[in-house]
Amino acid sequence: MDVQQPIAILDSGVGGLTVAKEIMRQLPHEKIVYFGDTARTPYGTRAADEVVQFTREIVEYLAQYDPKMIVIACNTATAFALEDIKKHVNVPVVGVIHPGARAAIGRTNTGIIGVIGTDGTIKSGAYELALKQLNPHIHVISKACPTFVPLVERGNFRSDETFDTVSAALGSLRDYPMDCMILGCTHYPFLAETIGEVMGPEVVLISSAEETAREISTILYEQDKRANIETTPIHQFFCSGQPAMFRVIAKQWLGKQIELTPVVWQVSQMG
Template identity: 70%
Template structure:
């Protein structure tokens, strides 16, 4: 009997659900196992050693489900831990930084790209390195936004507080000829309305979710490991912290993507 191995997706909290939604849209037959480390979010202010340890711990937990691929849907963990995780498992590991950088370089006309992310991601300069590898003369304007992730984890997407927080953090970036802005944290697409209002409609917002899902699809197709079952997959969602807000946000964000698909919600003993 054919066993359908899942795609494992991990994040510091609910942010990676933006990647899950796109994977589900592009690859509706694939089973997803998602781990949101809501007990220890946000990762951005933490040391690289802490982020490395958390990521290793989650991967060790997810490996028991025999995934055929791991997607690190957290920019901070991608920047800090992806190379280490790739060397420790014998399945493909995909991050979210390179796909986002490729999308931005393909979109920019001015050659000036903005990047917003957590303190850890911005400190790592991972996006600047990835962007300049693709286009050596690109101008990169980076800004850490440490107050964004807590807003999202509370489900506070569209309040006056949200707009004011976004304006205070990135309003000054309008001084530069930025024509596309990389949302360098998978939590940030939840704040798209406020970010777009602050930056203006002429600035394209680049979420790495779509490009990451394309990369997942291409790798699985190349390895001939795309799901072949005609049955609906049963997805599994784990969070390490209090599950009520996690489940509420997941249901709101994924919407029709999980309305007709069986879902199992679990709180594992980790974190």
């Protein structure tokens, strides 16, 4: 195990950048290789076996960088493909669902937890399962918000349209006495300010991104695989679609230019 190996992050698009940003903040010495499958985003409305296939392809692609850990920074891909990928690689594979679930269990006082995510994530019941495996008495209120990812992938984080879209999707959740809500899609932290305005200050928003980075830190420490603190890593980003919007969003979110390489998938891989 070479501790200078990178952490591989994959997502359907730009959402995993929220996880990447938190890794950069919490673990500034770790090198990241990131793959955003922008050509095939969103994953949230795709069939499970298609998401598994896409996730496998990206993991295979990133294997050339010999990662010490694979982070499935997409809730839909975590819901459908985490167990499959774990069986096929010999490094730790971290998804974004259990970290959010564990954080919510740690934070809630009322035992009533909200979860928002894509259609695929919510229909999979993965959060409810993860929460109830921890504590069967937890009450879970779930809501699919299929209108959120397209906003983020267009870079539309703060606007009247954003507020109206978020209000329309979440208005009905305000009737429940939840005290925390899991942002069960890595795209949603881009919209966190607006979501917070709509839900009100009494609902703590749990970011899978922040919590996943924290758990990556735990696992790297537990397995003695942390990067050398002398390292100033140079991260690498890849996307399968047009790089222009990815570059704009990454600059805006990460606050710096990134080294981005567009990847052309073979036709056979286009699902």
